[in-house]
Amino acid sequence: MLDAYDVARRADELRRRRIEDEGLSFLAGFAELRGTLVRPVFEAAGAALKARGHGFAIHEEEFLFDANGKTREALIALRIAPAGDEHAAPADAQRHQITFSTRYYNKTVCIASGAGAPGASYGVSQIDAQLVEDELIKLVASIVRA
16 A cells, blocks of 8 residues: 555655746746747837837746746737827837737737737747748737728
8 A cells, every 4th residue: 555655655756856846847948939939029129119119018927826826927028109209198009019928827928019909929939030920010000000
C-alpha cells in the first residue's frame, strides 16, 4: 500500500513540475517575442507616426503572481495619439491601442485592438512580423475611419 502511495505521489510531483516548466517556457517565449519582434515593429510604427506629427507610447508589464495567488498577465501595448486629438476623452484611449498579452491559463497570446473588438488568441509560435504588422494596420485604419 505504501509503495502504491509513493508511486502516485512521485507521479503527481512529476506532473506538477512539468506544468510549471511549461508555464515558465511559455512566459520566456512571450518575453522573447515581445522583445525581438513586437517591440521593434511598434517602435518602427511609432517612428513613422511621429514623423507625421502623431504621438505614441509603448507600455510593457511583466507576468506577476501576487501574494494572494492572483496573476497579472504580461503584455506589451502601443497607444497612438492622433495629431489634433490631444483633448480626446479618456475612453478613446482604448480605441487607439493594440495590446499583446499572455493568457497564462491556456498558454496563448491575446491580441486586442481598439475598443470593443474581441481579441484573437494565438500560440507564441504562430505570431510573426506579418501578423503584428497586419494587426497594427487594422488599428490605424480604424482610427482613420473614426
